[in-house]
Amino acid sequence: MDDGTLHTIGDLARLTGLTVKTIRYWSDAGVVPPTDRTPAGYRLYDQAALDRLGLVRTLRDLGIGLAAIHSILSRKVTVAEVAAAHAEALEVQIRALRIRQAVLRAVAGRGASPQETELMHRLATLSDRERRRLVDEFVDHVVRGIDADPDFTAMMRAATPELPDDARPEQVDAWVELAELIQDEDFRAGVRRAVADQSRTLAEGGRPDPEAARRTAALLRERAGGALAAGIDAGSPSARPIVDELAAAYAKLAGRVDGAEFRDWLAERLEISHDSRYERYWRLLAEVNGQEAPPALAPSVAWLTAALRAG
Incomplete structure (x- = not known):
């Protein structure tokens, strides 16, 4: 009172x-x-x-x-109005602090040099729009001048890294590696070769059934992956039945006849389109977005390619 x-x-x-x-x-x-x-x-x-x-x-x-x-x-503004504006500003600050914390933990974990630390901080603090622009520029580069499959291009553009506000150090690390990868000229050139090869293959033989393609990839992972796990050398006689089964499956998928000419053609397609760094790209993207990484296929592809070449 x-x-x-x-x-x-x-x-x-x-x-x-x-x-x-x-x-x-x-x-x-x-x-x-x-x-x-x-x-x-x-x-x-x-x-x-x-x-x-x-x-x-x-x-x-x-x-x-x-x-x-x-x-x-x-009485020019209400407490509620000021609180709302202040809360929004704090969200931005909190996000920046969380990213900074994740960068510091990632730096500590990898023992980064001052130059690496500066790069990690710069890349990790990019906005969502800036990250999307970086990916769009990469996709633009790899499809420029190529009659690329529209579905492939759309898939690449839709696969945008979205670093969460509460990113873990592993996610920051993955984003930094991904950003470095898509700016690597050798990687870009390899993806361009794969896109151009895919475009020619589609023009020559038409688009394979997506479900059949998934089943063939699963068979490759099962049979070639099993051969790797069992220590079966790609050039050994024990590899022949596996190669025959897989070559027949790929010939059916491509609408071609299995044989020496087809197997040379298949080995070349696999070599061009399955650089291990491509798979690394998708695994890093999954890590950044907090998603489950796709099953590894590169070792199985490498084994089958070697087996076809050993023919």
């Missing part, structure tokens, strides 16, 4: 636990003006000023600046 008592700055400091310096500063800023002054010019504050001081303290604890507090107390 307000009994009309007036308080000095010293009284307010004792009642609130704030320092005299802080109260004087807020008073000079106009957010807690004095109610009156003594004949000697010392400031005096009533109960309303004490209540106002409590609100200012709460708002400052929430990180709201004095200019915004002045607008609230002057």
Whole structure:
């Protein structure tokens, strides 16, 4: 209850636990003006000023600046409006801090040099739009001047890395490696060769049935992967039945007749289109987006290619 008592700055400091310096500063800023002054010019504050001081303290604890507090107390804006704007700004700051924390942990984990640390920080703090632009530029480069399969191009553009606000160090690491990979000229040239080869193959033989293609890839992973696990050398007699089975499956998929000419053709297609770094691209993308990585196919492809060449 307000009994009309007036308080000095010293009284307010004792009642609130704030320092005299802080109260004087807020008073000079106009957010807690004095109610009156003594004949000697010392400031005096009533109960309303004490209540106002409590609100200012709460708002400052929430990180709201004095200019915004002045607008609230002057009824120019509401507390809710200021809180909403401040919460949005804090979201940006929190995201930046989380990314910074993840970068530091990734740097510590990989023992990065100063140059690597600078690169990691620069890449990790790119916005979602900047990351998309980096991927779009990569896709533009690899399909430029090539009559690329529209479905393939659309798939590449849709596969955008989305680094979460609470990214783990492994996700930051994966994004940095992915960004470095798509800017690597040798990798880009290899993808262009694969895209051009795919375009020629489709023009010559038409588009294979997607479900049949998935079944053939699964068979390759099962049979060639099993051969690798069993330690079967690609050039050994034990590899022949496996190669025959897989070559027949690929011939059916391509609408061609199995034989020496087809197997040379298939080996060349596999060599061009299955660089291990392509698979690495998709695995890194899955890591960044917090998704399950696709099953590894590159070792199986390498084994079958070697077996076809050993023919």
